[in-house]
Amino acid sequence: MKPLLLGVLGCSLLLSVEALYSPSDDVVELTPSNFNREVMQSDSLWLVEFYAPWCGHCRNLAPDWKKAATALKGIVKVGAVDADEHKSLGGQYGVRGFPTIKIFGANKNKPEEYQGARSSQAIVDGAMNALRSLVKDRLSGKSGSSGYSRQQSDSGSSGSSKDVVELTDDNFDKTVLQSDDVWLVEFFAPWCGHCKNLEPEWAAAATAVKEQTKGKVRLGAVDATVHQVLSSRYGVRGFPTIKIFRKGEEPEDYQGGRTRGDIIERALDLFSDNAPPPELVEILNEDVLKSTCEGSQLCVIAVLPHILDTGAAGRNGYLEVMIKMAQKYKKKMWGWLWTEAGAQMELESALGIGGFGYPAMAAINTRKMKFALLKGSFSETGIHEFLRELSVGRGSTATLGGGVMPKIHAVEPWDGKDGQLPVEEDYDLSDVDLDEDFEKDEL
Incomplete structure (x- = not known):
């Protein structure tokens, strides 16, 4: 039993060493289960750090991040996401390196990237500047609505937000099957509780995916109770059903999670799988x-x-x-x-x-x-x-x-050929008068 006990203690010690923040800090620990409630549905301004426990720069930032959180307590919310553990959250916001700091202000769906220094004073200054901007926008009447919930149509059935394409029996083939883009299509029923829970996640993901893939991956929705030809064609038996459509291929059942982070992550994978390598x-x-x-x-x-x-x-x-x-x-x-x-x-x-x-x-x-x-x-x-x-x-x-970026000079493109040495000129020395002294020395 002793070796087992030591092993358990060793794991506990390792975990305690790796943890950058504790409940006693003023930094709010954010996870996929509380991020929507704490940040997205909040009226407060949030500074959120996406970090990895093994990242040296993150460890160096931690004391200043805690100090800034204490200074901003009651004024600006300060949180942290272990993006190594919660990859879906990091992927949702395009996190590619650590630490990444985002400012969630008026429009929570479009956070800004913090570009300032990593000292506690600079972080506080950046937060206060963002707060002034938020207050100024509110005074001028800008709403800053996140706009990620699908709107309801007059008939009571779920329509679509601006980035979720409403698909029907009439437009499906032209919009989806004949498109060169990749499509994630949700088949839903207005009375379905799971579909209603998916609504805000699907709409938020649609906006993020459209932006991050430049429209090469799109999200659509089909009211399967109205457009029964489509639901029958693709064997839809339960709601919501999500299918992936790629031009010239049979549709594939979506097997991922139902949070916006999960949806975005899968969409970005589809985009990269189908995208050509960069030039x-x-x-x-x-x-x-x-x-x-x-x-x-x-x-x-x-x-x-x-x-x-x-x-x-x-x-x-x-x-x-x-x-x-x-x-x-x-x-x-x-x-x-x-x-x-x-x-x-x-x-x-x-x-x-x-x-x-x-x-x-x-x-x-x-x-x-x-x-x-x-x-x-x-x-x-x-x-x-x-x-x-x-x-x-x-x-x-x-x-x-x-x-700043240095000066870049205009040059001719390489022609794909081997290089050529510059041609040397031939000189005729027959008409050149040699110095007499030089001639004597030579003789």
Whole structure:
């Protein structure tokens, strides 16, 4: 019995070490079971940290987060989500690294990302600024409604919110079956209690999924008591029934959870499964860099050796490695860029790349102006390890030189060929008068 007892005690001790917050703190512990009640249905402003217990940056933040929570007690709510344990909540709000801090203000469905420093004073200042903005909006008459509940039609049957598409016997084939997009379709009955419970979750998920997939995954709803041709065609026997439709394939039964986080997570998986890998783009000018990086959490940039050093075959080998990594990490929806050594010297200088030789790689968060450098090999294994560490918040980062993006020069695109050495001019020395002294010395 003693070894068993020691094992149990060891687990308890381990758990107590990993816990960043306790009930005695003023930080509210948030989970999928209480998040909707505490945050989404609250009139208060909330600051919510999404963290992982093993994350070093999260552990460093914890004392300041607790201090800020105490200072803001009764003014602004401060919470924390163990997003390593509750992945559905993290996925719902696009959390890709730790710690991530979100501000849930007037529109709880569209939280803002906190961009300030991680000290208690900066957190309090950020909270107060957000609170002033919230009060100002209320004074001006802005409602800030979250708008995630499906509206009721005059007939009493459930219609759809703005992002849940109402599907019928007449429009289903054209809207869903002939679409290139992926569809999650709920078959419901207005009198069904489970369907009513699903309503706000389905509508909230519809808005988030539409935004995060740029409309490539959509959520629809069919009143199966009215549109019985559809419900019969797809063998609907109970409510709610959810099916997944992809063009040219048989519909698939949805097997996931019924919270908005579960629905969003499954929708994003469907999106990434069907989406092509991101394009690998050469940095030709400033617009290319901006368009690729601004909409991505991370931008992965490779600086490849000069074409005279590798030839076309060598360069294509490096590009092939990057393309494979872009495919592997396509769910992250990062940007992928490359440039030739020496073409963008200001960028190389800002990243401190010169000391590591070529090829080199950096991952940049352009919103926070932070970057990390690949220290391992420029190979599938080395890059995978580098990006995997970054994706879970373990990578070592630094601030981009000057806190702004460096100047990007316009360059000609690579033509795909081997490099050519510059042609040297031939000089005719027959007409050149040699110095007499030089001639004598030579003689």
